Amino acid sequence: MLLDCAVIGGGPAGLNASLVLGRSRRKTILFDDNKPRNAVTSESHGFITRDGINPQELKRIAREELGNYPDVKIEKQRVLSVAKKNGVFQITAEDGGIHNAKKVILATGFKEVLPDIQSIKEFYGTSLFSCPFCDGWELRDRPLAVISENQPAFHLAKVVSNWTDNLIVCTNGKRTLSADEKVILESKGIKVYEKKIRSLIGEKGCLQKIEFDGGEAVLSDGGFVLPEWVQATDIGIQLGCNLNERGGIETDSWKKTTVEGLYACGDTLMAGPSQLILAAGEGSMAAISINGALIEEKFRE
Incomplete structure (x- = not known):
């Protein structure tokens, strides 16, 4: 089956992107190996209605909400590689499964080197x-x-x-x-x-x-x-994305990377403060951008 979108990364950016895509009736798969950068954090702050929440509890609520949308599937595993062939992205998961998607969102974030x-x-x-x-x-x-x-x-x-x-x-x-x-x-x-x-x-x-x-x-x-920030995966680099001065994935205001069909959001951009509410907003923007692109492609056929 050809998916509309594969979202790689299950933090606030990837979860919110998946929510918007699900509500837009887009066939979506969300990959999340549940190895977050903030694994040592017991409380997350600055997110209205969720100030002080445990990050894992936030994820549990988000996944529960995603369950209301039948077009969204969650895969609790790591993505090993992504290749683009004939305009379609081929995503290889750690279990050996291959998933094909029209669009991909990178929400993999970064790792901290203390x-x-x-x-x-x-x-x-x-x-x-x-x-x-x-x-x-x-x-x-x-x-x-x-x-x-x-x-x-x-x-x-x-x-x-x-x-x-x-x-x-x-x-x-x-x-x-x-x-x-x-x-x-x-x-x-x-x-x-x-x-x-x-x-x-x-x-x-x-x-x-x-x-x-x-x-x-x-x-x-x-x-x-102030830790050093490095990309959590090299998927964007392998696909040929341009990087910004901090080593993050470069995008335009609609979260499009320099690779057609590939979008990035959240901490993956390394472009500003690392906050849940900002990452979630960027995930929403990436999903809206993808939905718009898919609509335009439909009417060009």
């Missing part, structure tokens, strides 16, 4: 986070740290200062801040530590202090880390 700091994974998702708009409220008015080895440290520090007046910046041995940036930060009471971090110290995921080479330690209840 800085090489001892014990950082013990605190990530509990007292160290990546998005202040998602978790800044819970950490408000506490002594916090921004940990970053790259240039956006200055910007992130300015943003995080919205939630606390007790803030430090740690570059883990990298000199990524300019002299002017350090002067500006310190003029606002934000101290910069450029020594390499020896270890993060705390209990049960709750950070208590940061220890640097040489023995100096600073108290901190948590904060924000």
Whole structure:
């Protein structure tokens, strides 16, 4: 059977795209291996009517809602490859099954590579986070740290200062801040530590202090880390998509990639804040765009 669309990735972007496609009576298959980037996260924020929900509970509700639409099928498995032949996409799943579709949405997101700091994974998702708009409220008015080895440290520090007046910046041995940036930060009471971090110290995921080479330690209840972002899969690259400056899939405003019939949305674009509500909106836009393209193709026949 030739499907209207295959959606690869079952996060908010892929789920919302599938919902809109199902409501548009499009034969759709959603692939989700349930290995999300935010697996360590226990609460998701900033999504109206679902603020504070567990991400897996959000997915359960979404899948239950998709069950109301008979044209949407969910495959709980990974996609191994996608090829385009004679204008049709051939999707190979990990069970060996091959599915053919007129259109494909990439909603695979990205993976985070954390800085090489001892014990950082013990605190990530509990007292160290990546998005202040998602978790800044819970950490408000506490002594916090921004940990970053790259240039956006200055910007992130300015943003995080919205939630606390007790803030430090740690570059883990990298000199990524300019002299002017350090002067500006310190003029606002934000101290910069450029020594390499020896270890993060705390209990049960709750950070208590940061220890640097040489023995100096600073108290901190948590904060924000800037991980490196990499594509979760190389499907878009293999199909020939152009990438943006951050390594995300390049699209136009309707979520069309540079490959005809291929769309991308959500964190796959690496183009802005990583928030559920933005990803879901982009999934909706991609689905609306595909539905419009299919309608136009029908009337050209």
